[in-house]
Amino acid sequence: MISADRPERSIMKTVLEVIGNHLCIGCGLCQAVCPTNAIVLNSSSTGLSRPQLDPSACIQCGECYHVCPGRQLETRPVKMRGVTEHDLYLGTVEGCFTVDVNERHKTQYTPSSGFVSALLAYLLDTHVVDGALVVKPRDEQPTRGRSLIAKSHTEVLQCAGSLYYPVSIEEGVSYILGHEGRYAIVGLPCQLRGIENLRQMRPKIADRFAVTIGLFCGFMPGYVALDYLLHRLRVTADQGLRRISFLAQRGSEQGLLVETAEGELFMPRSQYASLISAMFSEERCLVCNNMTNELADFSCGDARRLAVGQSLVLARRAWCLDVLSEGEGVGYWRSRAISPQQVHYAQQAMLSYKKDTIRARVAIMQHLRRCRTLELRRSALSCGRTSQWLGALLYILNASFTRTRWGRYLVFRISPGLIRTYNQFVTALLIGGPSHGEKEMFGESHALSHDDGRDKLRQR
DSSP, rough: OOOOOOGGGOOOOHHHHHHTTTOOOOOOOHHHHHHTTTTTEEEEETTTEEEETTTOOOOOHHHHHOSSTTTTTOOSOOOOOOOOOOHHHHOSSSSSEEEEOGGGGGTTTTTTTTTHHHHHHHHHHTTTTTTEEEEEESSSSSSEEEEEESHHHHHHHHHHOOOSSSOOHHHHHHHHHHOOOOOEEEEEEHHHHHHHHHHHHHHGGGGGEEEEEEOOSSSOOOHHHHHHHHHHOOOOOGGGGGEOOOOEEEETEEEEEEEETTTTEEHHHHHHHHTTTOOOOOTTGGOOSSSSSSTEEHHHHHHHHTTTTTTEEESSSSSHHHHHHHHHHHSSSEEEEEEEEHHHTTTTHHHHHHHHHHHHHHHHHHHTTOOOTOOOEEEEEOOOOOHHHHHHHHHHHHHHTSSHHHHHHHHSSOOOOHHHHHHHHHHHHHTTSSTHHHHHSSOOOOOOOOOOOHHHHHHH
């Protein structure tokens, strides 16, 4: 991991260095830590929040730069003594589980089986934490999100739902910095990298960030993709948008649920994924290789091929196993232990994209004069196949094209059938061939049986 040691004051960098090199992800941590309130977030033309620095108020302390997760790339050497292939793809884990939760922790918005909501409810009910940093769509503008501190099970459920666009966590982090207590943090890999940076910068308050719950993150389509899907659903602003969730449950299907004053519209996951999978992305997300949220205490995603309708949970600390065991003992969820090999198999397509194409994506972005100051070690990056380099190039060009006004104009008018066919082609290149298939990455699949084995939780 790249050292976060700070340079001397005379060469202090600010968040402007990050913005100028197209590395900003709009997390808002720079605003949260600025001691002189010299930074304010404003929305860009594509919807992503961008920090603006007031030079007259800046004291060149460097806090904004050193907390920024956008400047760093999580890497680990390809060959390490005692490290298996599964460790390289998943990160360090103490135990892997498929989890189904009690019905009282579920709503139509809770993705997978709703484990994150159930875990937060358990941590709050047992007073392990005093609050939880979560995000939700803004009430007045559902196409944009906000962060807040939930302090009860009811508030957690009100925030349940997946958003496929970056959300600033500045509001929630600012609250934690100003209030004593212990808090759980739910976030994407980039956001939790920023939280870890903050812990290192301010060790006296590191304990406030008591539990980190990481969400799996594959393709991050962003705000333009949301606008595109709303266009395909023929949803306009005058219809009175009320709520948007990307992994809502409708019968036996998961998909995009859009609630308006005139009713509800639903698009199955397999349909919308094939429209946006390799077409849209925020720039910084194009050079990310951390799919399973390796810095989190708990990493959570959809079990898909292992157990349809359940959550996949990676416990990365020994104490996480105790939490899972105790929560199961009082009826919050039911779990089953699986092996890292099974996790790797179930997530193989997305992991191949994230890990095997990273050298290609970084090289292409830097050749295009983007992300030039990204902190990384090239020797730690996988080379990938030739086809994956081509897929990475097409994906980056697609994302660059759709961020332009003319690009959006054209893509919004191309036949969805052509978009799907093209996306399937690019996706097949990115994952190293058609054998994994796009359905394994985004669509529906059948559950696989696996050996019973010995359950780590019950052993404890």
